[in-house]
Amino acid sequence: MSTAAIFSPPFTSSNLRSLSITSPSSFPLINSSFKSSSLTLQSNPNPRLSLSAMNVTSQEIQSQISFLDRRETGVLHFVKYHGLGNDFIMVNNLDSMEPKVTPEQAVKLCDRNFGIGADGVIFAMPGWNGTDYTMRIFNSDGSEPEMCGNGVRCFAKFISDLNNLNGRQSFTVHTGAGLIIPEIQHDGKVKVDMGEPVLKASDIPTKIPPNKDQSVVKSKIEVDGLHWNVTCVSMGNPHCVTFGRDGDQNLIVDELNLADIGPKFEHHELFPARTNTEFVQVFSRTHLKMRVWERGAGATLACGTGACAVVVAAILEGRSERNCTVDLPGGPLEIEWREDDNHVYMTGPAEVVFYGSVQL
Numbered sequence: 306m307s308t309a310a311i312f313s314p315p316f317t318s319s320n321l322r323s324l325s326i327t328s329p330s331s332f333p334l335i336n337s338s339f340k341s342s343s344l345t346l347q348s349n350p351n352p353r354l355s356l357s358a359m360n361v362t363s364q365e366i367q368s369q370i371s372f373l374d375r376r377e378t379g380v381l382h383f384v385k386y387h388g389l390g391n392d393f394i395m396v397n398n399l400d401s402m403e404p405k406v407t408p409e410q411a412v413k414l415c416d417r418n419f420g421i422g423a424d425g426v427i428f429a430m431p432g433w434n435g436t437d438y439t440m441r442i443f444n445s446d447g448s449e450p451e452m453c454g455n456g457v458r459c460f461a462k463f464i465s466d467l468n469n470l471n472g473r474q475s476f477t478v479h480t481g482a483g484l485i486i487p488e489i490q491h492d493g494k495v496k497v498d499m500g501e502p503v504l505k506a507s508d509i510p511t512k513i514p515p516n517k518d519q520s521v522v523k524s525k526i527e528v529d530g531l532h533w534n535v536t537c538v539s540m541g542n543p544h545c546v547t548f549g550r551d552g553d554q555n556l557i558v559d560e561l562n563l564a565d566i567g568p569k570f571e572h573h574e575l576f577p578a579r580t581n582t583e584f585v586q587v588f589s590r591t592h593l594k595m596r597v598w599e600r601g602a603g604a605t606l607a608c609g610t611g612a613c614a615v616v617v618a619a620i621l622e623g624r625s626e627r628n629c630t631v632d633l634p635g636g637p638l639e640i641e642w643r644e645d646d647n648h649v650y651m652t653g654p655a656e657v658v659f660y661g662s663v664q665l
């Protein structure tokens with residue numbers, strides 16, 4: 306479809322009832338281009354709104370992405386991406402250091418029932434201090450984290466599509482976690498130099514007393530009356546990694562009630578900036594499985610910084626090698642914590658879901 310110039314009137318509550326996707330009156334969906342093999346809109350009052358094949362090709366993306374350049378007051382043009390089901394509304398903010406969406410608007414846009422639906426909103430901004438680009442992100446609760454691993458892979462693909470770069474590209478990206486360097490590989494996956502993990506307790510930050518040099522490794526904390534062994538790692542953003550409770554042989558992560566236990570870690574008094582929490586099951590010294598409760602976003606299908614923190618914690622606890630496959634609910638990530646430069650490298654996919662425009 307030709308996305309760029311076509312704008313339909315905002316949906317009203319009466320025509321919304323006949324659609325299988327909905328858009329609330331506070332965020333009327335103006336135009337969208339889904340890519341899905343089997344989906345079609347039934348009783349679609351707007352013939353321009355249609356759903357067709359998944360896996361958007363690079364050429365298709367480039368022919369459609371130009372609609373992001375349009376400027377209409379009160380209208381946000383976006384592309385939704387996901388990295389292993391961790392999904393983001395990507396905004397072309399390359400003309401300004403001021404985010405085009407406020408934290409309050411981000412909360413509404415991310416709402417899965419009354420908005421577009423996403424784990425966060427990501428802004429592609431001009432570079433800073435010599436970097437090619439700046440990435441900022443709002444979580445679905447409107448808070449601003451320092452970094453997002455799955456998000457930076459989506460960011461790399463978004464930049465490549467925006468600038469018609471078509472193929473392998475490496476960028477320098479300024480983030481709240483410092484310099485991050487993603488590289489689009491020939492197979493379409495994105496490998497990211499995530500920098501060095503931070504282990505000093507006060508910098509993570511956590512109030513858990515350090516027990517190994519200045520860091521927290523396999524320390525016991527009480528959460529909801531139970532004692533959990535945790536290792537704390539920052540990948541720019543804070544992570545609390547646990548392989549289980551006292552006396553547990555090996556955590557079976559599928560058995561956890563994440564919605565119950567996750568918030569108790571996130572808001573625990575020992576984490577002054579709140580925390581992301583990863584629950585980990587060990588299959589072998591190179592194969593781990595995790596579930597995550599994210600600060601500001603809850604249970605997500607994947608967390609890139611979380612997977613990096615998990616491998617760092619597993620190595621510190623003597624449970625794994627430096628190269629691991631980490632299974633997440635949305636799929637696997639390859640993580641390496643290199644000995645020579647102390648950097649963590651993450652490799653995984655990033656895909657377009659759809660394009661859209663919405664009234665703010």
Ligand SMILES: N[C@@H](CCC[C@H](N)C(=O)O)C(=O)O
Nearest residue numbers: 450453454455542608609610
């Ligand atoms: N899903 C992300 C992490 C996003 C930020 C996190 N919720 C936080 O507040 O730190 C990832 O892939 O790393």
